[in-house]
Amino acid sequence: MADSDWLIVRRGTAPLVLGMPHTGTHIPDDLLPRFVSPWRARKDTDWWIDRLYAFAADLDATVVRTTLSRSVVDVNRDPSGASLYPGQTTTELCPTTTFDGEPLYLPGEEPDEAEIAMRRDRWLAPYHTVLAAELERLRHVHGHVVLYDCHSIRSHMPRLFLGELPQFNIGTNNGVTCDSALEAAVERACAATGRSLVVNGRFRGGYTTRHHGRPETGVHAIQMELACRGYLDEPATPDETNWPTPFDPARAASLAGELRAILTACLDWKATA
Template sequence: MSRDWLTIHEGSAPLVIGLPHTGTDIPDAVEARMTSPWLARKDADWWVDRLYDFAVDMGATTVRTAMSRSLIDVNRDPSGASLYPGMTTTGLCPTETFDGEPLYRPGQEPDEAEIAERRATWFDPYHAALQAQIERLRTGGPVVLYDAHSIRSVVPRLFDGELPQFNIGDNDGATCAPELTQAVEAACAVSGSSLVVNGRFKGGWTTRRYGRPENGVHAIQMELADRGYILDPAGPVSPDNWPSPYEPARAEEMRQHLRRVLTACIAFAETAR
């Protein structure tokens, strides 16, 4: 299959940005088995690739998949083990949305053979690309892997109440040096918006897989509540109000905050070098 779905921009700064959930592509044969094209794309990290598009001008490397997380979630443990034992989450090839709605018509869910094929076709190449970019930059010293995400502010099935604006995850300090987490937290605090470190989101499989600070790879996840850059409906979403369109004017303030965050990531890595 063509790799048109995988976009890699190589930069020279010691920063790799993963964009695992911004894609919405689904093969026609799979979409035909799903309950709704809208549901299949409902939980995308809407517009995050556009929100961070300034990063390439900062010298960052970006790795993005265009495939929908409903097809294959490249930020889940391929073994099927839950990243958050005892808590509601979605799997490698999800069969329901964050709100618990079924993604497939009865009896049309992917079996083990299909899951293995999807992994080989999309999951493995995405991670091979991430690994290659990390190794390319690590020849010059420590590197930061920044995994970029967003989610609706209110998803009762996943968490109580309204999510903080900035959700920073380093898996309880395991995936990067504390100085990096502190620098990212300080950059977010300037905004005056709510933030948390290792709250509901501590970092997905990407952060946990690559974060090896003892080997010079410092991984951190940023989960934004998307009210910070688009109109986020307060109640249940529907095809009539979701996804909200990207509004450059509304998003500009958030982009300035994120520029500070990425600047802090680069400064940390350059100081470590």
């Protein structure tokens, strides 16, 4: 895979940009032998999020997504390496463990500081440069633009959080990254589904939301972390034989319809902003 192939941009004209930083599974050939296993290196992918949100094209939204595995470099982490959740367990800019705490690399194969800097410059920086350019393109036309960062995670992850994760996890860094009316509109749309939700709970927004969300300049960012159970059947103990569950459009249809209503709420907010 050439460097130019790892970043996919679908340009639309609506004042809505979807970021998809964790949908990728590609691992460069020279790195793959250093991982414990290809499956483990891809285990924490935000599985099938690009398919779940395929309807975004109907809304003429812009989509920016990477096909690179987050195990190579997590483009939703602070490039300095600083934790976005001080005091809480999380994974690094270039993760060395899975969300379950399993080692990703064979002994002695972990990236050093120089390699981490190389990966950051090669992949993380260009991702955010492109995202910023798309936001500015649309902000110039519309005055205000919504950045909606798309994520998913397994519903039970004891190392990261207690109990079962709510279905909808809305993150605005405690109201800093978007207009309060937009946050409220998304919360209402989630509540209307009857599913569980939380605002600024365990997931308050990653680097993408916090870096680009500048409501005073017309860029309003909000992160949506979905519990996978809304569109996938989750095994009690994921392994190479049962995870990820194949994407089934019929299984995912209900949640996809609800997500369409949520994105429509974002556009309706923009119409009154």
